[in-house]
Amino acid sequence: MSLQYTSSHIWNELLGSFIKLASPHIGKSPLSYHCHQDLWDRHFVAHFGLTVHSAVDVWQIVENFFKKYQLLKIHYLWALHYLKVYPTEAITAAKFNTSESNWRQKVYHSITCFGFMDEIHFGDRFEGWSCTQPSCYVDGVNIMVSEARPLDKDLFSHKFKKAGYRWQWLWGPAKSSMWVVVCPAGNGQTSHW
Numbered sequence: 001m002s003l004q005y006t007s008s009h010i011w012n013e014l015l016g017s018f019i020k021l022a023s024p025h026i027g028k029s030p031l032s033y034h035c036h037q038d039l040w041d042r043h044f045v046a047h048f049g050l051t052v053h054s055a056v057d058v059w060q061i062v063e064n065f066f067k068k069y070q071l072l073k074i075h076y077l078w079a080l081h082y083l084k085v086y087p088t089e090a091i092t093a094a095k096f097n098t099s100e101s102n103w104r105q106k107v108y109h110s111i112t113c114f115g116f117m118d119e120i121h122f123g124d125r126f127e128g129w130s131c132t133q134p135s136c137y138v139d140g141v142n143i144m145v146s147e148a149r150p151l152d153k154d155l156f157s158h159k160f161k162k163a164g165y166r167w168q169w170l171w172g173p174a175k176s177s178m179w180v181v182v183c184p185a186g187n188g189q190t191s192h193w
Helices: 008-026 037-048 053-070 072-086 088-097 101-117
Strands: 138-144 160-173 177-184
Touching: 008 037, 008 053, 008 072, 037 053, 037 072, 053 072, 053 101, 072 088, 072 101, 088 101
Parallel strands: none
Antiparallel strands: 138 160, 160 177
8 A cells, every 4th residue: 555545534533542552661651642643753763663653654655565464563563673672582582562573473474574564775866966974873882082282172072071083974965875974972063174
């Protein structure tokens, strides 16, 4: 089913069903979703790796595959949780109130369903762009270093409350490649490299 042909009524029903399914597992009431959507989304992302809106969009792509394997929306959430957290079977089976063998089987089939999705080809999608600066940073790691004297405020790492550098993996859209950049942790800038 193409996302562009899905009516907003169906999409909103799916959103409501995922909110109800996820709420006991993320510790938030489904009634609080509309009042505290940012907080709710943060909890959903922490457990399942994407926002509830994105989860609905992906569900619409894989729904027919899940039906073929007789899988439900909750099994889809199990698989997302597994891919986000990579927990042990015993912990996750207890979290979702199921047996370890049932959880293992449903997650295995769910991930098989994800494999049926069309591939996303990232290579050369920005070819010919005039912009050569990275569009955003993908990930980063702070690394503690010995403090220089006098202390340079650009070296201050809020993570360590000390001096540090930050490794950042940057996406360079013009070259469709990843760049690794090291900058002072407190600088907050990557364009000076």
